[in-house]
Amino acid sequence: MNTTKERLVSSAAKLIRKKGYFGTGISDVLAEVGVPKGSLYHHFPDGKDGLIREAILHGGETQMYKYGEALRGKAANEGLCAMIDVMIKDLLESDYQDACPITAVAVAANSMTKEIQDACHQIFKGWQDNLAGYLERRGVSGSTDKARQLYTMFEGAFVLSQAHRDVMYLENQKKFIGVILDS
Amino acid sequence: MNTTKERLVSSAAKLIRKKGYFGTGISDVLAEVGVPKGSLYHHFPDGKDGLIREAILHGGETQMYKYGEALRGKAANEGLCAMIDVMIKDLLESDYQDACPITAVAVAANSMTKEIQDACHQIFKGWQDNLAGYLERRGVSGSTDKARQLYTMFEGAFVLSQAHRDVMYLENQKKFIGVILDS
DNA sequence: ATAAAACTTGACCAATCGGTCTATTTTTAC
Protein backbone atom coordinates (compact mmCIF):
# COMPACT_ATOMS: atom_id res chain seq x y z
CA MET A 1 0.00 0.00 0.00
CA ASN A 2 1.11 3.53 -0.67
CA THR A 3 -1.81 5.67 0.32
CA THR A 4 -1.83 9.45 0.52
CA LYS A 5 -1.90 9.26 4.29
CA GLU A 6 1.15 7.02 4.41
CA ARG A 7 3.07 9.23 2.06
CA LEU A 8 2.24 12.27 4.19
CA VAL A 9 3.43 10.51 7.33
CA SER A 10 6.70 9.29 5.90
CA SER A 11 7.43 12.64 4.31
CA ALA A 12 6.79 14.39 7.60
CA ALA A 13 8.98 11.87 9.40
CA LYS A 14 11.75 12.54 6.93
CA LEU A 15 11.48 16.31 7.29
CA ILE A 16 11.32 16.49 11.09
CA ARG A 17 14.61 14.61 11.28
CA LYS A 18 16.19 17.49 9.44
CA LYS A 19 14.43 20.51 10.88
CA GLY A 20 12.47 19.42 13.93
CA TYR A 21 8.86 20.21 14.77
CA PHE A 22 8.83 23.96 14.37
CA GLY A 23 11.17 23.93 11.39
CA THR A 24 8.94 21.60 9.41
CA GLY A 25 6.07 23.41 7.76
CA ILE A 26 2.83 21.86 6.62
CA SER A 27 3.44 23.29 3.18
CA ASP A 28 6.87 21.64 3.04
CA VAL A 29 5.25 18.26 3.52
CA LEU A 30 2.49 19.09 1.06
CA ALA A 31 4.98 20.20 -1.57
CA GLU A 32 7.06 17.05 -1.22
CA VAL A 33 4.11 14.70 -1.48
CA GLY A 34 2.37 16.79 -4.13
CA VAL A 35 -0.98 16.87 -2.40
CA PRO A 36 -3.27 19.80 -1.69
CA LYS A 37 -3.99 21.06 1.79
CA GLY A 38 -7.49 19.71 2.07
CA SER A 39 -6.34 16.11 1.78
CA LEU A 40 -4.07 16.49 4.75
CA TYR A 41 -6.87 17.85 6.90
CA HIS A 42 -9.11 15.04 5.81
CA HIS A 43 -6.69 12.39 7.05
CA PHE A 44 -5.51 14.43 10.02
CA PRO A 45 -8.40 16.44 11.44
CA ASP A 46 -6.08 17.57 14.21
CA GLY A 47 -3.80 19.19 11.65
CA LYS A 48 -0.09 19.45 12.13
CA ASP A 49 0.00 17.93 15.59
CA GLY A 50 -1.76 14.78 14.49
CA LEU A 51 0.51 14.41 11.49
CA ILE A 52 3.69 14.95 13.49
CA ARG A 53 2.53 12.54 16.15
CA GLU A 54 2.12 9.78 13.60
CA ALA A 55 5.38 10.76 11.94
CA ILE A 56 7.22 10.34 15.25
CA LEU A 57 5.70 6.91 15.78
CA HIS A 58 6.42 5.89 12.20
CA GLY A 59 9.99 7.20 12.24
CA GLY A 60 10.69 5.60 15.59
CA GLU A 61 9.38 2.22 14.53
CA THR A 62 11.28 2.30 11.26
CA GLN A 63 14.44 3.01 13.19
CA MET A 64 13.76 0.27 15.72
CA TYR A 65 13.30 -2.21 12.92
CA LYS A 66 16.67 -1.23 11.46
CA TYR A 67 18.33 -1.66 14.83
CA GLY A 68 16.60 -5.00 15.32
CA GLU A 69 17.93 -6.22 12.00
CA ALA A 70 21.47 -5.24 12.99
CA LEU A 71 21.27 -7.04 16.33
CA ARG A 72 19.58 -10.21 15.13
CA GLY A 73 21.54 -13.43 15.51
CA LYS A 74 24.67 -11.80 16.83
CA ALA A 75 26.44 -12.01 20.19
CA ALA A 76 25.84 -9.01 22.47
CA ASN A 77 29.03 -7.09 21.78
CA GLU A 78 28.97 -7.77 18.07
CA GLY A 79 25.31 -6.89 17.72
CA LEU A 80 25.67 -3.60 19.53
CA CYS A 81 28.59 -2.64 17.32
CA ALA A 82 26.45 -3.37 14.28
CA MET A 83 23.75 -1.14 15.74
CA ILE A 84 26.25 1.70 16.05
CA ASP A 85 27.26 1.12 12.47
CA VAL A 86 23.65 1.69 11.47
CA MET A 87 23.70 5.06 13.21
CA ILE A 88 26.99 5.97 11.57
CA LYS A 89 25.64 5.02 8.19
CA ASP A 90 22.53 7.15 8.75
CA LEU A 91 24.63 10.19 9.57
CA LEU A 92 27.08 9.78 6.72
CA GLU A 93 24.46 9.05 4.10
CA SER A 94 22.53 12.19 5.01
CA ASP A 95 25.72 14.25 5.27
CA TYR A 96 24.93 14.74 8.98
CA GLN A 97 21.55 16.27 8.22
CA ASP A 98 19.36 13.59 9.77
CA ALA A 99 19.08 13.77 13.54
CA CYS A 100 17.74 11.00 15.68
CA PRO A 101 14.07 11.04 14.61
CA ILE A 102 12.87 11.39 18.17
CA THR A 103 15.49 13.71 19.62
CA ALA A 104 14.75 16.21 16.88
CA VAL A 105 11.33 16.69 18.40
CA ALA A 106 11.91 15.65 22.01
CA VAL A 107 14.29 18.49 22.88
CA ALA A 108 11.44 20.96 22.50
CA ALA A 109 8.57 18.58 23.19
CA ASN A 110 7.66 20.21 26.47
CA SER A 111 6.22 23.15 24.59
CA MET A 112 4.02 20.82 22.55
CA THR A 113 0.86 18.84 23.15
CA LYS A 114 0.71 15.98 25.59
CA GLU A 115 0.07 13.61 22.69
CA ILE A 116 3.38 14.47 21.06
CA GLN A 117 5.27 14.18 24.32
CA ASP A 118 3.73 10.76 24.83
CA ALA A 119 4.68 9.64 21.33
CA CYS A 120 8.34 10.54 21.99
CA HIS A 121 8.22 8.81 25.32
CA GLN A 122 6.63 5.72 23.86
CA ILE A 123 9.22 5.31 21.11
CA PHE A 124 12.17 5.95 23.41
CA LYS A 125 10.80 3.41 25.86
CA GLY A 126 10.27 0.89 23.07
CA TRP A 127 13.88 1.13 21.96
CA GLN A 128 15.06 0.68 25.51
CA ASP A 129 12.84 -2.31 26.22
CA ASN A 130 13.88 -3.89 22.97
CA LEU A 131 17.53 -3.55 23.85
CA ALA A 132 16.94 -4.94 27.35
CA GLY A 133 15.13 -7.96 25.90
CA TYR A 134 17.98 -8.53 23.49
CA LEU A 135 20.54 -8.51 26.32
CA GLU A 136 18.39 -10.74 28.48
CA ARG A 137 18.10 -13.34 25.73
CA ARG A 138 21.90 -13.39 25.60
CA GLY A 139 22.09 -14.07 29.33
CA VAL A 140 23.48 -10.68 30.29
CA SER A 141 22.94 -9.97 33.98
CA GLY A 142 21.23 -6.72 34.97
CA SER A 143 19.95 -6.35 31.42
CA THR A 144 17.56 -3.50 32.19
CA ASP A 145 20.18 -1.27 33.79
CA LYS A 146 22.79 -2.04 31.17
CA ALA A 147 20.39 -1.50 28.30
CA ARG A 148 19.48 1.87 29.77
CA GLN A 149 23.10 2.88 30.08
CA LEU A 150 24.10 1.71 26.61
CA TYR A 151 21.12 3.47 25.18
CA THR A 152 22.07 6.68 27.02
CA MET A 153 25.60 6.53 25.65
CA PHE A 154 24.41 5.89 22.10
CA GLU A 155 21.93 8.72 22.25
CA GLY A 156 24.59 11.15 23.45
CA ALA A 157 27.07 9.94 20.87
CA PHE A 158 24.53 10.39 18.11
CA VAL A 159 23.78 13.97 19.12
CA LEU A 160 27.45 14.87 19.43
CA SER A 161 28.49 13.13 16.22
CA GLN A 162 25.88 15.13 14.38
CA ALA A 163 26.77 18.43 16.02
CA HIS A 164 30.48 18.00 15.43
CA ARG A 165 30.02 16.38 12.04
CA ASP A 166 32.31 13.60 13.18
CA VAL A 167 31.25 9.99 13.67
CA MET A 168 34.13 9.50 16.09
CA TYR A 169 31.76 9.90 19.01
CA LEU A 170 29.71 6.96 17.80
CA GLU A 171 32.77 4.96 16.80
CA ASN A 172 34.20 5.37 20.30
CA GLN A 173 31.18 3.76 21.89
CA LYS A 174 32.29 0.38 20.55
CA LYS A 175 35.21 0.43 22.98
CA PHE A 176 32.93 1.03 25.95
CA ILE A 177 30.30 -1.61 25.20
CA GLY A 178 32.44 -4.28 26.85
CA VAL A 179 33.10 -2.04 29.84
CA ILE A 180 29.38 -1.65 30.45
CA LEU A 181 28.44 -5.27 29.78
CA ASP A 182 31.10 -6.46 32.26
CA SER A 183 30.35 -3.89 34.96
CA MET B 1 25.95 46.32 33.09
CA ASN B 2 22.50 45.48 31.86
CA THR B 3 22.32 46.91 28.38
CA THR B 4 19.53 46.35 25.90
CA LYS B 5 21.79 44.15 23.84
CA GLU B 6 22.62 41.95 26.81
CA ARG B 7 19.01 41.60 27.78
CA LEU B 8 18.12 40.60 24.24
CA VAL B 9 20.84 37.96 24.21
CA SER B 10 19.94 36.42 27.54
CA SER B 11 16.25 36.42 26.74
CA ALA B 12 16.95 34.69 23.43
CA ALA B 13 19.19 32.19 25.21
CA LYS B 14 16.43 31.46 27.67
CA LEU B 15 13.82 30.99 24.96
CA ILE B 16 15.85 28.75 22.64
CA ARG B 17 16.39 26.33 25.52
CA LYS B 18 12.64 25.86 25.61
CA LYS B 19 11.66 25.96 21.97
CA GLY B 20 14.79 25.74 19.85
CA TYR B 21 15.79 27.92 16.93
CA PHE B 22 12.68 27.72 14.78
CA GLY B 23 10.35 27.75 17.74
CA THR B 24 11.74 31.01 19.06
CA GLY B 25 10.34 34.03 17.28
CA ILE B 26 11.92 37.45 17.15
CA SER B 27 8.71 38.90 18.50
CA ASP B 28 8.81 36.54 21.48
CA VAL B 29 12.20 37.93 22.45
CA LEU B 30 11.06 41.49 21.82
CA ALA B 31 7.96 41.03 23.93
CA GLU B 32 9.90 39.57 26.83
CA VAL B 33 12.50 42.32 26.89
CA GLY B 34 9.99 45.06 26.12
CA VAL B 35 11.95 46.60 23.30
CA PRO B 36 10.85 47.62 19.82
CA LYS B 37 12.04 45.93 16.69
CA GLY B 38 14.30 48.70 15.56
CA SER B 39 16.54 48.34 18.58
CA LEU B 40 17.15 44.70 17.88
CA TYR B 41 18.18 45.38 14.30
CA HIS B 42 20.41 48.18 15.49
CA HIS B 43 22.38 45.84 17.75
CA PHE B 44 22.11 42.86 15.44
CA PRO B 45 22.29 43.99 11.81
CA ASP B 46 22.25 40.32 10.80
CA GLY B 47 18.86 39.89 12.44
CA LYS B 48 17.75 36.66 14.01
CA ASP B 49 20.81 34.64 13.05
CA GLY B 50 23.17 37.10 14.70
CA LEU B 51 21.07 37.20 17.84
CA ILE B 52 20.76 33.43 18.12
CA ARG B 53 24.46 33.01 17.49
CA GLU B 54 25.30 35.23 20.44
CA ALA B 55 22.59 33.58 22.50
CA ILE B 56 24.18 30.18 21.91
CA LEU B 57 27.60 31.46 22.91
CA HIS B 58 26.18 33.23 25.95
CA GLY B 59 24.08 30.27 27.07
CA GLY B 60 26.96 27.88 26.56
CA GLU B 61 29.38 29.99 28.54
CA THR B 62 26.92 30.51 31.36
CA GLN B 63 26.46 26.78 31.58
CA MET B 64 30.19 26.10 31.47
CA TYR B 65 30.70 28.52 34.33
CA LYS B 66 28.10 26.69 36.41
CA TYR B 67 29.78 23.37 35.71
CA GLY B 68 33.18 24.84 36.55
CA GLU B 69 31.87 26.02 39.89
CA ALA B 70 30.56 22.54 40.67
CA LEU B 71 33.85 20.87 39.80
CA ARG B 72 36.17 23.33 41.53
CA GLY B 73 38.26 22.01 44.39
CA LYS B 74 36.75 18.55 44.32
CA ALA B 75 38.23 15.14 43.55
CA ALA B 76 37.35 13.79 40.10
CA ASN B 77 34.50 11.50 41.04
CA GLU B 78 32.99 13.92 43.52
CA GLY B 79 33.26 16.87 41.15
CA LEU B 80 31.59 15.03 38.29
CA CYS B 81 28.73 14.01 40.55
CA ALA B 82 28.27 17.64 41.53
CA MET B 83 28.19 18.54 37.84
CA ILE B 84 25.40 16.04 37.28
CA ASP B 85 23.53 17.55 40.20
CA VAL B 86 23.67 20.90 38.41
CA MET B 87 22.02 19.33 35.37
CA ILE B 88 19.39 17.68 37.54
CA LYS B 89 18.65 20.95 39.28
CA ASP B 90 18.28 22.73 35.93
CA LEU B 91 15.73 20.20 34.74
CA LEU B 92 13.72 20.12 37.94
CA GLU B 93 13.64 23.87 38.41
CA SER B 94 12.33 24.40 34.89
CA ASP B 95 9.89 21.49 35.22
CA TYR B 96 11.80 19.74 32.40
CA GLN B 97 11.24 22.63 30.02
CA ASP B 98 14.86 23.72 29.60
CA ALA B 99 16.89 21.58 27.23
CA CYS B 100 20.65 21.65 27.02
CA PRO B 101 21.15 25.15 25.57
CA ILE B 102 23.23 23.84 22.70
CA THR B 103 21.44 20.62 21.89
CA ALA B 104 18.22 22.56 21.48
CA VAL B 105 19.76 24.22 18.44
CA ALA B 106 22.36 21.66 17.38
CA VAL B 107 19.87 18.93 16.45
CA ALA B 108 18.64 21.06 13.56
CA ALA B 109 21.76 23.16 13.07
CA ASN B 110 22.54 21.61 9.72
CA SER B 111 19.72 23.57 8.18
CA MET B 112 21.11 26.83 9.56
CA THR B 113 23.97 29.15 8.73
CA LYS B 114 27.58 28.14 9.03
CA GLU B 115 28.00 30.72 11.80
CA ILE B 116 25.41 29.05 13.99
CA GLN B 117 26.83 25.60 13.38
CA ASP B 118 30.24 26.91 14.36
CA ALA B 119 28.88 28.48 17.55
CA CYS B 120 27.40 25.13 18.62
CA HIS B 121 30.60 23.37 17.74
CA GLN B 122 32.68 25.90 19.62
CA ILE B 123 30.69 25.64 22.84
CA PHE B 124 30.53 21.85 22.76
CA LYS B 125 34.27 21.73 22.22
CA GLY B 126 34.86 24.19 25.05
CA TRP B 127 32.94 22.04 27.52
CA GLN B 128 34.86 19.00 26.46
CA ASP B 129 38.27 20.68 26.68
CA ASN B 130 37.37 22.08 30.06
CA LEU B 131 36.46 18.66 31.36
CA ALA B 132 39.65 17.14 29.94
CA GLY B 133 41.74 19.85 31.62
CA TYR B 134 39.99 19.19 34.90
CA LEU B 135 40.73 15.46 34.73
CA GLU B 136 44.32 16.09 33.68
CA ARG B 137 44.89 18.34 36.68
CA ARG B 138 43.70 15.48 38.88
CA GLY B 139 46.23 13.14 37.32
CA VAL B 140 43.69 11.02 35.46
CA SER B 141 45.35 9.08 32.65
CA GLY B 142 43.91 9.36 29.14
CA SER B 143 42.06 12.49 30.19
CA THR B 144 41.01 13.48 26.65
CA ASP B 145 39.37 10.17 25.85
CA LYS B 146 37.70 9.87 29.22
CA ALA B 147 36.44 13.44 29.16
CA ARG B 148 34.92 12.78 25.76
CA GLN B 149 33.19 9.65 26.97
CA LEU B 150 31.87 11.19 30.18
CA TYR B 151 30.64 14.14 28.24
CA THR B 152 28.88 11.85 25.75
CA MET B 153 27.15 9.99 28.55
CA PHE B 154 26.05 13.18 30.27
CA GLU B 155 24.71 14.64 27.08
CA GLY B 156 22.68 11.52 26.37
CA ALA B 157 21.42 11.35 29.93
CA PHE B 158 20.33 14.97 29.80
CA VAL B 159 18.36 14.45 26.59
CA LEU B 160 16.69 11.30 27.90
CA SER B 161 15.94 12.72 31.33
CA GLN B 162 14.19 15.61 29.68
CA ALA B 163 12.28 13.48 27.20
CA HIS B 164 11.12 11.02 29.86
CA ARG B 165 10.64 13.70 32.50
CA ASP B 166 12.71 11.59 34.86
CA VAL B 167 16.10 12.56 36.22
CA MET B 168 16.93 8.90 36.77
CA TYR B 169 18.97 8.87 33.58
CA LEU B 170 21.21 11.59 34.96
CA GLU B 171 21.25 10.10 38.43
CA ASN B 172 22.42 6.77 37.01
CA GLN B 173 25.49 8.34 35.45
CA LYS B 174 27.03 8.75 38.89
CA LYS B 175 27.42 4.97 39.13
CA PHE B 176 29.31 4.83 35.85
CA ILE B 177 31.74 7.69 36.45
CA GLY B 178 34.08 5.38 38.35
CA VAL B 179 33.79 2.71 35.67
CA ILE B 180 34.96 5.16 33.03
CA LEU B 181 37.69 6.78 35.12
CA ASP B 182 39.15 3.35 35.95
CA SER B 183 38.89 1.94 32.44
C1' DA C 1 -28.20 1.89 -10.25
C1' DT C 2 -27.91 4.85 -6.67
C1' DA C 3 -27.09 6.81 -2.32
C1' DA C 4 -23.67 7.47 1.03
C1' DA C 5 -19.20 7.72 2.46
C1' DA C 6 -14.43 8.68 1.55
C1' DC C 7 -11.33 11.44 -0.54
C1' DT C 8 -9.32 15.25 -3.36
C1' DT C 9 -9.00 20.03 -4.78
C1' DG C 10 -7.58 24.76 -4.26
C1' DA C 11 -9.32 29.27 -3.06
C1' DC C 12 -9.38 31.76 0.97
C1' DC C 13 -8.44 33.38 5.91
C1' DA C 14 -6.39 35.74 9.96
C1' DA C 15 -2.17 35.66 12.29
C1' DT C 16 2.49 35.62 12.47
C1' DC C 17 7.02 35.41 10.49
C1' DG C 18 11.63 37.94 9.80
C1' DG C 19 12.94 42.22 8.09
C1' DT C 20 13.10 47.36 6.42
C1' DC C 21 12.53 52.04 6.94
C1' DT C 22 12.18 56.79 8.58
C1' DA C 23 11.68 59.61 12.49
C1' DT C 24 12.81 60.73 17.09
C1' DT C 25 15.29 60.68 21.37
C1' DT C 26 19.44 59.99 24.06
C1' DT C 27 24.25 59.86 24.65
C1' DT C 28 28.89 61.02 23.51
C1' DA C 29 32.71 63.97 21.94
C1' DC C 30 34.92 68.30 21.34
Add this chain to the structure above:
DNA sequence: GTAAAAATAGACCGATTGGTCAAGTTTTAT
Protein backbone atom coordinates in the same frame (compact mmCIF):
# COMPACT_ATOMS: atom_id res chain seq x y z
C1' DG D 1 26.91 74.47 23.32
C1' DT D 2 26.54 71.93 19.51
C1' DA D 3 27.28 68.50 16.10
C1' DA D 4 27.75 63.66 15.39
C1' DA D 5 26.90 59.15 16.72
C1' DA D 6 24.29 55.71 19.11
C1' DA D 7 20.15 53.99 20.38
C1' DT D 8 15.08 53.79 20.64
C1' DA D 9 10.69 53.68 18.59
C1' DG D 10 7.03 51.67 15.90
C1' DA D 11 4.59 51.83 11.45
C1' DC D 12 4.89 49.12 7.60
C1' DC D 13 6.21 45.26 4.20
C1' DG D 14 5.84 40.86 1.54
C1' DA D 15 6.00 36.11 2.51
C1' DT D 16 4.63 32.31 4.96
C1' DT D 17 2.36 30.11 8.74
C1' DG D 18 -1.37 26.66 10.23
C1' DG D 19 -6.08 26.21 9.34
C1' DT D 20 -11.06 26.43 7.16
C1' DC D 21 -14.37 25.53 3.87
C1' DA D 22 -17.46 24.69 -0.04
C1' DA D 23 -17.37 22.26 -4.16
C1' DG D 24 -16.10 18.45 -6.83
C1' DT D 25 -14.58 13.56 -7.72
C1' DT D 26 -13.96 8.77 -6.67
C1' DT D 27 -14.93 4.66 -4.14
C1' DT D 28 -17.81 1.68 -1.56
C1' DA D 29 -22.00 -0.55 -0.15
C1' DT D 30 -26.54 -2.07 -1.18
